[in-house]
Amino acid sequence: MNLTYQWLHDTVRTRFDSDAAMEAFLPQALAPDELKRKGNDRYLSAMTQRIFQAGMRHSVVDAKWPAFEEAFSGFAPETMALFSEADVEAHMQNERIIRHPAKLQTIPRNARFILDVCQEHGGSFGAFIAAWPVADIVGLWRLLAKRGVRLGGRSGAGFLRLVGKDTFLLSSDVVARLAAANIITREPTGQRDLQAVQEAFNALQQSSGRPLCQLSAMLALSIHPAF
Numbered sequence: 001m002n003l004t005y006q007w008l009h010d011t012v013r014t015r016f017d018s019d020a021a022m023e024a025f026l027p028q029a030l031a032p033d034e035l036k037r038k039g040n041d042r043y044l045s046a047m048t049q050r051i052f053q054a055g056m057r058h059s060v061v062d063a064k065w066p067a068f069e070e071a072f073s074g075f076a077p078e079t080m081a082l083f084s085e086a087d088v089e090a091h092m093q094n095e096r097i098i099r100h101p102a103k104l105q106t107i108p109r110n111a112r113f114i115l116d117v118c119q120e121h122g123g124s125f126g127a128f129i130a131a132w133p134v135a136d137i138v139g140l141w142r143l144l145a146k147r148g149v150r151l152g153g154r155s156g157a158g159f160l161r162l163v164g165k166d167t168f169l170l171s172s173d174v175v176a177r178l179a180a181a182n183i184i185t186r187e188p189t190g191q192r193d194l195q196a197v198q199e200a201f202n203a204l205q206q207s208s209g210r211p212l213c214q215l216s217a218m219l220a221l222s223i224h225p226a227f
Helices: 005-013 019-025 032-037 040-053 058-071 085-091 106-121 125-131 134-147 155-163 172-180 191-208 212-223
Strands: none
Touching (some): 005 019, 005 191, 040 106, 040 125, 040 155, 106 125, 106 134, 134 191, 172 212
């Protein structure tokens, strides 16, 4: 099939009672200025939250996140970069958080990643994220996977969605729709397939003016059973 925005809009619209209901359902991305205003601590917190969500029910992690914020002093990168093995052992005794040593060990490494980016680009991590062009969002995924810890696969995109950066998600329904449109033949992992997906999203964005996050949701809705 030829995947056009008009077809996508019309298909998804049938699932809602009104235009307003559809628009209310679709996600929103934050504006660049809003991303810039987020402190570096909020980005480290979101990275860590997404890492803990991987392989777990998100609701379980989210319910415990206030305890994480308290335990890790609000995730200030300058403090967390000094986190030691002894600190990990100490937090393994804290029953209020999820005690996973390998995931806890990502905190100082990702704190250093954030601080390194700030030093390299002469600004905040939020400014770096805000400036990255969404027309190459898979490039940002690649950077997160290469320089961050446990931010590969779907986690990089999940982190970006958590902080409000516009991105698409490669859920099973989105992959199924892209495969039905012959854009890919399997879940994209290699750079060639990811670039093909990026180009498909770029084309949909150019013809619709919608953010990637909304187009991603619409692709999923176009193949998901009616709700």
